Amino acid sequence: MQNEFHSRLLFELSKPGRRAAILPACDVPEKSVTSLLPAEALAEEPLPLPELAESDVVRHFTNLSHRNMSVDTHFYPLGSCTMKYNPKRNERLASLDGFAQIHPYQPENTLQGMLSLLAELGDALAEIAGLHAVSLQPAAGAQGEITALMVAAAYFKHQGQTNRTKVLIPDSAHGTNPASATMAGFKAITVKSNKDGSVQLEDLESKLDDQTAVFMITNPSTLGLFEKQIGKICDRVHEAGGLIYLDGANMNAILGVTRPGDFGADMMHYNLHKTFSGPHGGGGPGAGPIAVRDMLAPYLPSPIIVKKEGKFHLEEDRPLSIGRVRNFFGSIGVLLRAYCYIRTHGPEGLRRVSDHAVLNANYLLAKISEVMPVPQGNRCMHEFVASASRYKSKTGVSAMDLAKRLLDYGFHAPTVYFPLIVPEAMMMEPTETESKETLDRFAEVFTEIMQETPEELHDAPLSTKIRRPNEVKAAREPILQWQRKE
Ligand SMILES: *Cc1c(COP(=O)(O)O)cnc(C)c1O
Secondary structure (H helix, E strand, O other): OOOHHHHOOHHHHOOOOOOOOOOOOOOOOHHHHHOOOOHHHOOOOOOOOOOOOHHHHHHHHHHHHOOOOOOOOOEOOEOOOOOOOOOHHHHHHHOOHHHHOOOOOOOHHHOHHHHHHHHHHHHHHHHHHOOOEEEOOOOOHHHHHHHHHHHHHHHHHHOOOOOOOEEEEEOOOOOHHHHHHHHOOOEEEEEOEOOOOOEOHHHHHHHOOOOEEEEEEEOOOOOOOOOOOHHHHHHHHHHOOOEEEEEEOOHHHOOOOOOHHHHOOOEEEEOHHHHOOOOOOOOOOOOOOEEEOHHHHHHOOOOEEEEEOOEEEEEOOOOOOOOOOOOOOOOHHHHHHHHHHHHHHHHHHHHHHHHHHHHHHHHHHHHHOOOOOOOOOOOOOOOEEEEOHHHHHHHOOOHHHHHHHHHHOOEOOOEEOOOOOOOOEEEEOOOOOOOHHHHHHHHHHHHHHOOOOHHHHHHOOOOOOOOOOOOOHHHHOOOOOOOOOO
């Protein structure tokens, strides 16, 4: 158990006069500084900042950091999020001075190394996608979605097809899909799924018309299934004059096996922080580059990197572009890690990543399905969705209770209650970076806790500092400042 001392806020630990650093005496007359500023800009009293020794500060933050679970400390089968191991080599390479110390406002001729590397990353992503042009700007998958939809809107507008106002989305989709469509100014329309999790073709066809702009599909889907009718689906949408958007969050399953451009997608996003091992979670930066077919390339955000007379150049003069969606070059740190990951694996290595991600998921599926039904099939891609529904009606114990109990055993919980079409969903994605022993142990613990009493499970977790926080309160009622307790 952690010492209560470390649970308190820095402000509460403050002792007047305590210091983490001793600064040399000021060697310019104070007056010469204060006289440069207008009187009303000067503070009348010292700011009420916490006063602490360095050891207090280090212990405070180090102890806080140990309350989290992370891929470096725990198995983390959070479905759809691809919490694979983040190789330390990528961290070292991305923090080399030559990358970390440059400034985006440096003259272009001093940024040639960085620009060539980003251009190469763009080429690799285009090749893996089977598409033609890439923008590295979007900072997350969700921003990639809205950026690509803005590109589609600009494309249709330029074609004079302003009637195309609808975006069709399967009911198994991630919540960001309808949100992005709405924010990009489209009307989001839901398409039903079949019992086996595939797209209901008749429902899709009945909703396709000359108002359809885009069909957004996640393939493999959030159920961990490859959509077998993908060719037919893309043909139908294209015949109706619409575009296909691929939500590429699950590319971890198909790298080097198939390419979205080959099965009919016109545009897609990557989640570099998922598929290409960027560290993520906890609100850290991500990167959601998009790849598009050639006819959409002129509308991509500006600037793009082009090579002219042997030199890399940021091309701004692109009259059809939707403009900037992110400052500078995007999330450089994440882009660099993805570059290192792609180059160190090479084409065969990336294919092996996906082979092993699928193998691991199927191994875990075989074990978990012995104790809990997996409604959409006995084979999966990189993840699968078990349903605690029957178990809940028998015992009164929910997917949430089981998820919370796993924390007590040192496992991060799977994704729960998503996708929405599976009741009491528990979505598990082991990723390729876990060993057989870890998967065996997880399945064993999962099976064991299902035998525990409902009381034990309703009270879980018992070992964590914070037990069951209200999951939306912090977002709905944010407190962004320390408030002194009177
Ligand atoms: C993670 C995810 C997204 C959103 O990506 P972010 O990078 O979190 O914005 C979209 N769709 C699916 C299927 C995802 O798993």
